[in-house]
Each structure stands twice: as C-alpha cells, then as structure tokens.
Amino acid sequence: xxxxxxxxxxxxxxxxxxxxxxxxxxxxxxxxxxxxxxxxxxxxxxxxxxxxxxxxxxxxxxxxxxxxxxxxxxxxxxxxxxxxxxxxxxxxxxxxxxxxxxxxxxxxxxxxxxxxxxxxxxxxxxxxxxxxxxxxxxxxxxxxxxxxxxxxxxxxxxxxxxxxxxxxxxxxxxxxxxxxxxxxxxxxxxxxxxxxxxxxxxxxxxxxxxxxxxxxxxxxxxxxxxxxxxxxxxxxxxxxxxxxxxxxxxxxxxxxxxxxxxxxxxxxxxxxxxxxxxxxxxxxxxxxxxxxxxxxxxxxxxxxxxxxxxxxxxxxxxxxxxxxxxxxxxxxxxxxxxxxxxxxxxxxxxxxxxxxxxxxxxxxxxxxxxxxxxxxxxxxxxxxxxxxxxxxxxxxxxxxxxxxxxxxxxxxxxxxxxxxxxxxxxxxxxxxxxxxxxxxxxxxxxxxxxxxxxxxxxxxxxxxxxxxxxxxxxxxxxxxxxxxxxxxxxxxxxxxxxxxxxxxxxxxxxxxxxxxxxxxxxxxxxxxxxxxxxxxxxxxxxxxxxxxxxxxxxxxxxxxxxxxxxxxxxxxxxxxxxxxxxxxxxxxxx
Amino acid sequence: xxxxxxxxxxxxxxxxxxxxxxxxxxxxxxxxxxxxxxxxxxxxxxxxxxxxxxxxxxxxxxxxxxxxxxxxxxxxxxxxxxxxxxxxxxxxxxxxxxxxxxxxxxxxxxxxxxxxxxxxxxxxxxxxxxxxxxxxxxxxxxxxxxxxxxxxxxxxxxxxxxxxxxxxxxxxxxxxxxxxxxxxxxxxxxxxxxxxxxxxxxxxxxxxxxxxxxxxxxxxxxxxxxxxxxxxxxxxxxxxxxxxxxxxxxxxxxxxxxxxxxxxxxxxxxxxxxxxxxxxxxx
Numbered sequence: 034x035x036x037x038x039x040x041x042x043x044x045x046x047x048x049x050x051x052x053x054x055x056x057x058x059x060x061x062x063x064x065x066x067x068x069x070x071x072x073x074x075x076x077x078x079x080x081x082x083x084x085x086x087x088x089x090x091x092x093x094x095x096x097x098x099x100x101x102x103x104x105x106x107x108x109x110x111x112x113x114x115x116x117x118x119x120x121x122x123x124x125x126x127x128x129x130x131x132x133x134x135x136x137x138x139x140x141x142x143x144x145x146x147x148x149x150x151x152x153x154x155x156x157x158x159x160x161x162x163x164x165x166x167x168x169x170x171x172x173x174x175x176x177x178x179x180x181x182x183x184x185x186x187x188x189x190x191x192x193x194x195x196x197x198x199x200x201x202x203x204x205x206x207x208x209x210x211x212x213x214x215x216x217x218x219x220x221x222x223x224x225x226x227x228x229x230x231x232x233x234x235x236x237x238x239x240x241x242x243x244x245x246x247x248x249x250x251x252x253x254x255x256x257x258x259x260x261x262x263x264x265x266x267x268x269x270x271x272x273x274x275x276x277x278x279x280x281x282x283x284x285x286x287x288x289x290x291x292x293x294x295x296x297x298x299x300x301x302x303x304x305x306x307x308x309x310x311x312x313x314x315x316x317x318x319x320x321x322x323x324x325x326x327x328x329x330x331x332x333x334x335x336x337x338x339x340x341x342x343x344x345x346x347x348x349x350x351x352x353x354x355x356x357x358x359x360x361x362x363x364x365x366x367x368x369x370x371x372x373x374x375x376x377x378x379x380x381x382x383x384x385x386x387x388x389x390x391x392x393x394x395x396x397x398x399x400x401x402x403x404x405x406x407x408x409x410x411x412x413x414x415x416x417x418x419x420x421x422x423x424x425x426x427x428x429x430x431x432x433x434x435x436x437x438x439x440x441x442x443x444x445x446x447x448x449x450x451x452x453x454x455x456x457x458x459x460x461x462x463x464x465x466x467x468x469x470x471x472x473x474x475x476x477x478x479x480x481x482x483x484x485x486x487x488x489x490x491x492x493x494x495x496x497x498x499x500x501x502x503x504x505x506x507x508x509x510x511x512x513x514x515x516x517x518x519x520x521x522x523x524x525x526x527x528x529x530x531x532x533x534x535x536x537x538x539x540x541x542x543x544x545x546x547x548x549x550x551x552x553x554x555x556x557x558x559x560x561x562x563x564x565x566x567x568x569x570x571x572x573x574x575x576x577x578x579x580x581x582x583x584x585x586x587x588x589x590x591x592x593x594x595x596x597x598x599x600x601x602x603x604x605x606x607x608x609x610x611x612x613x614x615x616x617x618x619x620x621x622x623x
Numbered sequence: 624x625x626x627x628x629x630x631x632x633x634x635x636x637x638x639x640x641x642x643x644x645x646x647x648x649x650x651x652x653x654x655x656x657x658x659x660x661x662x663x664x665x666x667x668x669x670x671x672x673x674x675x676x677x678x679x680x681x682x683x684x685x686x687x688x689x690x691x692x693x694x695x696x697x698x699x700x701x702x703x704x705x706x707x708x709x710x711x712x713x714x715x716x717x718x719x720x721x722x723x724x725x726x727x728x729x730x731x732x733x734x735x736x737x738x739x740x741x742x743x744x745x746x747x748x749x750x751x752x753x754x755x756x757x758x759x760x761x762x763x764x765x766x767x768x769x770x771x772x773x774x775x776x777x778x779x780x781x782x783x784x785x786x787x788x789x790x791x792x793x794x795x796x797x798x799x800x801x802x803x804x805x806x807x808x809x810x811x812x813x814x815x816x817x818x819x820x821x822x823x824x825x826x827x828x829x830x831x832x833x834x835x836x837x838x839x840x841x842x843x844x845x846x847x848x849x850x851x852x853x854x855x856x857x858x859x860x861x862x863x864x865x866x867x868x869x870x871x872x873x874x875x876x877x878x879x880x881x882x883x884x885x886x887x888x889x890x891x892x893x894x895x896x897x898x899x900x901x902x903x904x905x906x
Contacts, residue, residue, distance in 0.1 A: 108842060122841055126827045144827050148841035156839035177832050189835050302659060313729030313739050330659045333744055359745070359783065360886065367834035368887050370788055400811075405748040406783055407691070410811045436790055436808060444748040445691050453811055457790065457853075463802070480802050484854065486809075496816070497809070499852045505801050524801060526858045530851070537858050563860040578860035602862065614862070 097623070099129035099141075104618035106598075112610025121616065122148030136166040152215060152224045158189070170196040178207050178234075181280035183296035183336045184249040185234040185365035196236075203245055205236035211364055214259040228271045229259035234365060243284045249296075251276040252325075253364035257304060270303035274364040275325045290342040295335070298363050302330040334358040336371075350380040358402055372400045377414075390420040406443045410453065413437040428465045434458070454489035455497070476509040476520075499530035516547035522561075534568035537578070553588040565606060576606015594620040643681060643709070643758040643767040645774035646670040657747040657781045667776075669717045669756055671768075673709040680706035680761040684726050686771075689781075691750035695734045695742075697726045706761035752779045784810060784883050787819065787853065787874045787891045794894040800864040803857040807874045807891060817876045817883070820848040821855055826869040826895065833871030833895040844870065866900045 105123035124146040131139040141161040148156060160174025172178060172194040177187040185207070192209015212230035232253025238245050255271035263269060278296035283289075306329040310318050315327065327333075340353040359372035377396035383389070394416050401409040416434035436457040440447060461482040468475040482503040488494035507522035525538040541561030548554045560581040567574045582600035589595070596618045603611040650666050659666065673679050682703050686696035703725065709715060725731055729739030737748070755775040758768040768774055787807040792798045810817045823845040824837050845862050847855060857864070864870065876889040 119842075124827060128828065142828075144831075146827075148839075150841075153839050154835070156836070158835075177835075187832060189832060302656065306659065309743055312725070312727070313743050329743075330656065332746065367832075367893065368890065369892050370785075372783070372785065400785075403745045405745060407749045434791075438808070438811065440811075445750070455809070457806065457808065459791070459804070459806070461802075482802060482804060484804055484806065486853065499854070501804065501854065501856055503802070503804065503856055503858075507801070522801060522859075524859055526856045528852075528856060533851070537856075537860055539859065541859050559863070561859045563858065565860065580859055580861075580863065582863060600863065602860070604860070612862075 094134045096132045097129060098132075099127065100620060100622040101125070101127040102618060102620045104616055106614060106616035109613045110610065112604070112612075113608060121614075122146050124148075137163055138165075139163040152218065152221065154189075154212060154215075154227070155191075168198050172196075172207060176207070176209070178205075180205060180234055180236050180249045180251075180365070181247065181278055181294050181296070182366070183294050183298075183338070183361075184251050184276050184278035184280070184363060186363070186367075188365050188367060198242060201239055201241065203236065203238035203240060203247060206233065208233040211253055212255075214256075216260050217263050226260060226263055226269050228255035228257065228269075230255045230272075230364065232274075232364065238280075244282060246281040247279065249276070249278045249280060251278075251363065251365050255304065270330075271305065272364070273301040273304050273325070274362075275299045276363045276365065288344055290344075291340070292342075293339045295337040296363070297333065297335050298361060299325055299327070299331060299333050300362060300364075301326075301328050302332070304328065306330040332360060334361040334371075336361045347383050348381070349383075350378070353377040353379075356402070359400075359405060372402055372406075373398055374400075374402055388421065388423055390418075392416075392418045392420075401443045404444055407445045408440045408447045408452070409443040411439050411441065413439075426467045426469065430463045432459070432461045432463075450490075450492040452490055453493075456487040456489070457485075458487065459484045472512060472514045474509075474511040474513065476511075477507070478509075479506045480504065496531050499528065499533075501529075502527045516552055517545070519544045524563075532570050534566075536566045537563045539563035539577070541580075555584075555586040557584045557586075558582070565604075567607065572607075574607035576604065576609070578605075579603040592622050594622075596620075641769065642673070642675050642679060644670075644672040644674060645683075645756050645758055645768045647754055647756050647774060647776040649754070649776050649779055657752060657779060658743070667718075667754070670714065671707070671709065671717065671758060672714045673712055676711045678711060679709045679767065681709065681758045681767055682706055682726070682761050683756055684759055685754060685756040687727070687752055687754050689747070689750035689752040691748055693735050693737060693748060693750065695727065695732045695739065698731055698733055701726060701731050747781050749781050749783060752781060754779070780884075782884065784885045784889075786810070786885055786887050786889050787876050789872065789874060789891050789894050792872075792894070792896040794892075795896070797897045797899045799900075800857070800866065800898050801859070803864070804854055805857060805872065805874075806854040809853045810876045810885070810889075816851070817878055818848075819850040819853060820846065820875045820877065821850060822846045822873050822875070824871045825865075826871055829869045829897065831869070833869075833893045837871045837873050837893050864898045866898050869895055869897045871895055 103123065103125050106121035108119055108121050125144065127141075127143040129141045131137070131141070139161055140163075141159070143159040145157045155175070158175035160172070160176045162173075162176060163171045172192075175189055175191050176194070177189050178185060178194060179187050188211055190207065190209035190211045191213075192207060194205070194207030194209070196205040197203070208231075210229065210231050212227045214229040215224065215227040217226040218224050230253060232251065234249065234251035236247050236249045238247030240246055252275050254273040257271040276296055276298045278294065281291070281293045283291040308322075309315065309327045309329055309331060310322070312329070315321065321327065336357040338353065338355040338357075340351055342351040343349060354376055356374045357371045361371040362368070375396055375398040377394065379392075379394040381393065382391040384391075394414075396412075396414040398412040398414065399409055400406065414434075414436050416432070418430065418432045420428065420430040422428040438453055438455045438457075440453045459482065461480065463480045464478065466477045480503075482501070484501040484503075486497060486499050488497040503524070503526045505522060505524035507520055509518065509520035511518040520543045522541045522543075523539070524541070526536070528535045539562045541559065543557070543559045545555065545557045548556060558581075561579070563578045563580070565574075565576050565578060580600075580602050582598065584596060584598040586594060586596040597616075598618070599613070599615045601611065601613050647669050648667075650668070669683070671681075671683075682701070684697035684701060686694060688694040688696075707715075729743070732739060753772075753775045755771045757766060757770070757774055759765065760767055787810055790806040790808060791804060805821060807819070822837065822843050824833075824840045825844045826833060826836055871893055872895075873893045874891040876885055878885075
C-alpha cells in the first residue's frame with residue numbers, strides 16, 4: 034500500500050532528521066527494475082545484484098523528490114439551521130518523483146481522505162505514470178490520460194496503459210475501470226447509483242510530439258450485472274459507448290500551429306433497450322452488430338474542431354471553428370457544452386517593448402444544429418483586455434466583455450414573450466502602483482468592476498435584469514528587514530436585481546510577520562468587517578459580517594512545516610449565524 | 624362529456640367501436656429522449672380489453688403526433704403476419720415490442736416530414752407528443768376501439784433544456800480573491816423561473832482534475848443554493864479563498880416546480896480556478 038510507504042517515510046524523517054540531509058541530496062532506492070533493465074540475465078545471482086545496486090548507490094542512480102501533506106480540522110455552524118459541528122475529514126496528499134540515471138522519471142501521486150466512502154466515486158487515489166527517456170510512458174493506478182479532447186480526454190480510470198513515441202511512430206493503449214459500482218440505497222435516496230464501467234482506448238499515429246496525426250478508438254461499457262436491479266423510478270441505466278476519432282497537431286517553425294480534432298461517438302443510453310434493427314433497416318447491419326449493437330436508446334453524434342494559430346513578436350492570433358452535435362458525449366471525457374457551432378477569432382497585440390498589450394476575442398455561436406429545438410439561440414461573445422505597464426512600478430489594465438444572446442425560430446415559430454434577448458456585460462479597470470524603497474515595498478491597488486445583465490425583451494426584463502458594482506482599494510506595506518507586512522483594503526459591492534438590493538462594504542486588515550531566529554515562524558492575522566444592507570421585497574435588513582482568521586506556520590529543518598489556521602464568520606442582521614473553521618496541516622518536502 | 628362520447632361513437636362506426644378498450648400509458652420518470660420513453664420495455668404499456676363474449680382477432684395501429692406538427696402513423700395497408708387473439712372479456716397488458724408487433728416500425732409508418740431513420744439518429748424535435756393506439760379487426764380493418772383522444776397516452780414533453788455555462792472565471796484562470804465575480808449564462812429555453820446553486824470545492828493539489836473532486840468531497844468549501852440571479856459576487860463576507868490553492872466550481876440549475884428536465888441534470892461543466900496573491904482582472 035503506497036500510503037503506508039509514504040507514511041513510513043514521514044515518520045522516519047520526523048524522528049531521524051540527520052537522515053534527511055542525505056535525502057535532500059539524493060535518496061538511493063534499490064529498485065530491482067533498474068537492475069533488470071541492464072538486461073544481463075546471467076548476472077542475476079544474489080551477489081551480482083548486490084554489486085550492481087551498490088554501484089548504483091555510489092553514482093546516485095536514483096533521486097527522489099516530493100512532498101506530503103496531512104491535514105484535518107473542524108467546522109461548527111450556529112444560526113441558520115440547527116447548530117452543527119463536525120470534524121472535517123482528514124486528508125493526505127503526496128507527490129513523489131523518482132528519477133534514475135538510466136532515464137526513468139517516475140512521478141507518483143496519492144490522495145487519501147477519511148471522507149471517501151463507498152457511496153461516491155473514489156476520492157482516494159494512488160497512481161503513477163513512469164516516463165522513460167521521453168519515449169515511453171506507462172500508466173498504473175488512478176490516472177487521467179488524454180488522447181484527444183473529443184475521445185479519451187482525461188476521465189479518471191483505475192487501470193493501466195502505455196504510450197510510446199518511437200521515432201515517427203505513436204502508439205497508446207489504456208484499459209481500466211471508469212466508474213465503480215454503487216448500489217441504490219433505499220435509506221439514502223440522494224445517492225446516485227452507478228454501474229461498473231470498464232473499457233479501453235487505443236491510439237495509433239504518425240509524427241512527432243508536436244506534429245502528428247492520430248487515430249483513436251475507444252470502447253467503454255457499463256456492466257448491467259454489477260449492481261442489483263434498480264427501482265423503476267431511477268433514471269440510471271447501463272450505457273455503452275464506442276468512439277472513433279482523429280486528432281492532429283502541426284507546428285511549423287514555432288510560428289504557425291494547426292489543430293484538428295474530429296470524433297464520432299455512438300452512445301447507447303440503455304443497453305437493455307431493444308435493438309434498433311427491430312424497427313428500421315440498417316445497411317451493413319451484420320457487420321455493424323459485431324462491433325456495436327445500435328439500440329433504440331443509441332445516439333450517433335459527431336464533433337469537430339479546428340484551429341490555426343500564428344505567433345510573432347508583436348502579434349499573435351488564433352482562429353477556431355467548432356461544431357459539436359447535440360448531446361455529444363464520450364465516456365472518456367467529463368461533460369462539456371454541446372449542440373454548438375462556433376467561430377472564434379482572438380488577435381492579440383504586444384507593442385512598445387511589451388509595455389502595451391491588447392488581447393481581444395470575438396466569437397459567434399449558435400445551437401440547434403439538428404433542428405430539434407423550438408428556438409435557435411445565437412450568442413455573440415466578445416472581450417478585450419488592455420494592459421499598460423510603462424515601468425516595473427505601474428500597471429494599469431482595462432477589460433470589457435459581452436455575452437449576448439438572441440433567439441430565432443427553430444423547429445417552431447417563436448413566441449415573443451419568451452424570446453430571449455440578453456446582454457451580459459462586464460467592464461473592469463485595475464491599477465497597481467508599487468513604490469520600492471531600500472528595505473520597504475509599498476503597493477497601492479484599486480479595482481472597479483461593473484457587471485450587468487441587460488434583458489432586451491420587455492416582457493421579461495423586469496425579472497431578469499441585474500447589476501453589480503464592485504470597487505476595492507488597498508494599500509500594502511512590506512518591510513523586508515523585519516519580515517513584516519500589512520495590508521488594508523476597503524471594498525464596496527452593490528447588487529441590484531428584481532426585488533433585491535444588496536450592499537456590502539467594509540475594511541479588511543491583514544498582518545504577516547516572520548519571527549524567531551531563523552525566521553521560520555510565520556504569524557498571520559486577517560480581520561474584516563462588512564456592513565450589509567439588504568432590501569428584499571421591500572423588507573430592509575441591516576447587519577454586518579465579521580470575517581476573521583489567524584494562522585501560525587512553523588518550519589523545522591527546512592523540510593517540515595506545521596500550520597494551524599482558524600477562521601470565523603459571524604453575521605448579524607436578518608440571517609444571523611456564525612461559522613467557525615479550524616485546520617491543522619503538516620507538510621514535508623524533500 | 625356524454626355528448627362528446629356520443630359524437631365519438633357516431634364517428635367511429637357505432638357500437639362496434641367499443642368492443643375493445645385500449646389504454647396507453649408511459650411510466651415516469653420522463654427523460655428528454657422520447658424514443659427511450661416509448662420503445663424501452665417497461666416504460667410504455669398498452670392495455671387492451673375485450674368487452675365482448677366472443678374471441679376477437681385484432682391488430683393494433685397507432686400514431687405519434689406532436690404539437691409541433693410532426694407525426695408518424697401506421698400505414699393504412701399495414702397487415703401483421705398474425706393477429707393478436709383476445710379471449711372473451713380478456714384483459715392483456717402488452718409491454719414489450721415483441722408482443723406489440725411492429726405497427727410503429729420505420730417500414731410500416733407514414734410520416735410528416737422527418738423520416739424514421741433521422742428520428743432514430745437525432746431523436747424527436749422538441750414538442751409535446753401523444754401516442755395513440757387503435758384496435759382494428761384483423762381481417763376487415765373495422766375499428767374495434769374508440770377514436771382519439773381515447774386510446775392515447777398522457778402528454779409527453781420533449782425539451783432539450785441545457786444546463787448553465789460558466790462565463791467567469793474562465794476555466795483554469797488565475798483569480799484574485801478580492802475581485803471575484805462568478806457569472807454564468809442563464810438557462811435557455813426555460814419558461815418557468817429557474818434557480819441556481821453554486822458549489823466550490825477545494826482541490827487537494829493544483830493539478831487535480833476538478834471533475835473528480837466536485838462530487839467526491841463531503842463538505843464543500845462553499846455552497847450557495849436557491850440563487851435567483853445568474854451571478855454571485857464573492858465578497859469578503861464569504862469564506863476566504865486561500866491564495867495558492869485551486870478550486871473546482873459547478874453551477875446547477877433547478878426548476879423549483881420540478882417540471883423541467885435538464886440535460887446533464889442541470890449541471891454545468893466543472894471548471895477549475897486558481898487563487899493568486901496578486902490582483903488580477905476578473906473576467
């Protein structure tokens with residue numbers, strides 16, 4: 034169990050700090066794999082192995098680096114509902130990287146928490162993807178592997194696989210469990226049942242790491258027998274998915290880039306449904322059914338996206354086209370927006386020795402690709418950001434974005450009272466001025482954000498429109514000699530919507546001080562008070578929110594860090610409540 | 624109601640038309656996929672009752688019609704290879720398509736504008752549909768049951784209501800905790816008022832996939848339910864986001880009246896954002 038392995042490393046390093054110095058430079062791990070990798074079957078006697086590993090040790094063949102974190106805490110809330118308090122789950126995260134002289138780099142990650150339970154998909158995960166000389170990658174454990182954005186695109190699985198880049202040949206294969214089975218529980222109806230889902234994805238391609246053409250095939254399916262029969266009212270059903278995709282990237286002289294991804298996904302929502310061949314005739318059905326049986330609940334959808342990019346000293350830009358059919362999904366990717374056809378252009382300028390930057394983007398989108406919807410929704414999305422930094426002390430930026438929605442008739446004539454016509458706008462400005470002294474740094478920042486949802490349909494505007502104003506100004510003082518800093522911030526937020534007016538404003542003060550001889554203790558405190566005034570359906574509620582936190586962080590022997598953190602939110606007024614959180618965390622880096 | 628029935632009786636050929644009673648029902652829960660609702664065994668059932676003291680040989684014909692003008696109906700010359708035989712006073716419930724024969728098969732139907740192959744691939748367009756079934760004499764084609772709307776199912780609503788789209792922060796963006804406004808696009812195609820919930824989960828390490836942890840975490844870092852507007856200013860009255868940490872965010876749309884069925888259960892795509900110490904424009 035890697036968890037115990039890591040835990041024993043921590044314990045050993047706590048009680049034997051003198052060993053740690055040795056670990057810092059390099060940790061010699063006698064890994065049999067490396068010995069075998071020398072490919073001398075004759076030298077497999079015990080003596081020979083010992084000689085071999087000793088030699089490796091002298092040349093520091095294996096180096097280990099990493100960090101582990103352990104944390105726990107408590108949470109207590111009184112006020113809104115019945116008082117509740119609970120220990121926060123304790124959690125462990127660990128990252129180790131082993132590197133060998135022979136060319137292996139083995140990053141291992143592990144997460145463990147007491148909150149993991151059998152009614153959810155796993156929180157606790159351990160996995161590794163060893164890399165050999167940038168040619169071969171192996172996968173084992175819980176992994177998120179990415180073949181292309183429209184096929185296997187990072188969905189977590191528990192399993193194994195390999196990817197090979199040998200000269201111009203590109204190969205990849207993974208197999209694993211994409212969901213674990215979770216039974217329906219009558220006592221806890223909120224728990225979503227899952228079927229066990231397993232499958233594979235394979236990739237074959239031609240090219241280098243930056244310029245290639247890959248063909249990807251993925252087949253993943255639920256096991257109908259992995260959980261007990263579900264009650265009729267449960268909408269969860271065993272599904273099956275076959276995806277065939279192409280993915281290509283081309284880079285020419287670091288200036289031009291080309292990207293293309295296409296995919297066809299055959300997705301059966303319920304493998305218990307009748308075969309579609311019972312109802313309609315399908316050409317080449319005898320061949321098709323050997324690979325995948327199309328059923329009444331099977332959908333065939335396609336997705337395609339392509340982009341070209343250009344990068345030069347003063348200008349870079351990107352043109353993108355995307356077409357994703359309604360309800361396009363694959364079991365290799367988590368949910369993403371579909372039923373969308375979009376065109377995007379993003380030209381960016383860098384002028385006056387990078388003192389002025391202008392980043393812009395404009396996009397057109399529409400849905401209802403297969404004319405299934407009553408109305409078609411069009412979106413016009415634009416943004417522009419201007420950053421001006423004349424010297425290292427001053428930076429000013431302004432940002433504008435608009436997300437406009439209009440509708441036109443789709444499958445049916447559109448009713449005016451329901452027609453959506455909206456603009457969702459944001460305008461912001463931000464300024465930072467830094468004054469550097471010999472031992473001090475003073476920073477002034479000011480930010481203003483205006484955001485509105487404008488509804489152009491007079492029938493719905495009264496309910497939908499809303500506006501936000503957000504202003505903040507802060508001053509930070511850092512004393513580099515005494516390792517002390519403080520900052521004072523004042524913020525103001527006003528929200529106006531139908532039947533709601535809310536105002537929050539108030540100051541926040543933060544202090545940080547490094548102390549002790551070797552400055553290895555950091556004390557931090559933060560306190561803010563927000564005055565609130567809310568006007569809901571003509572009822573006025575006045576109150577305030579106190580938000581405070583304090584923390585101590587102590588570092589021992591450069592590698593061990595223990596931190597304690599406590600925070601409180603206390604709200605007075607109409608919805609009075611108080612919330613306490615405390616956390617304890619330990620970090621070991623090596 | 625009586626008048627209505629009498630008129631129906633006259634239209635449908637007098638007393639013969641009540642020899643068979645047909646009831647059609649579609650069991651909840653409804654999904655946005657009409658084909659699943661109709662053609663999945665167990666979801667759709669037809670009850671036929673012989674009201675006479677004679678054995679009757681019959682065939683079933685039917686139609687699917689939507690308020691959007693789309694229809695499919697059994698061809699007039701449809702003749703299954705063998706009849707359904709109902710004994711005197713027998714009640715039979717037909718639940719699977721082997722029993723139901725093939726009166727709604729792609730090859731046995733006339734249709735308005737979209738052919739059955741396209742429907743099989745793309746699904747039915749949005750609308751409110753009724754499925755109606757009629758019993759005919761196997762040999763003479765004489766109607767044995769009442770005309771529509773008797774023999775019709777409950778209304779089936781097909782709506783493709785999409786979940787919200789997170790507008791800011793942009794996925795994988797760095798944000799500063801003091802300038803943070805969460806914005807998302809409202810649900811399009813919802814006639815009723817939709818409420819939103821916003822969930823933020825702290826990720827165990829920066830590279831973690833936000834999709835994995837959004838549901839795996841027992842205590843979210845922050846959760847706000849029943850939001851009536853499609854943005855939330857994350858001001859200093861809310862739990863302080865820690866610089867250096869990464870968080871996962873998801874918006875979920877809910878219909879308080881439980882009438883709308885959302886795609887992906889109303890959940891937006893999950894995004895990750897990183898909190899920095901430096902002020903940064905909030906997009």
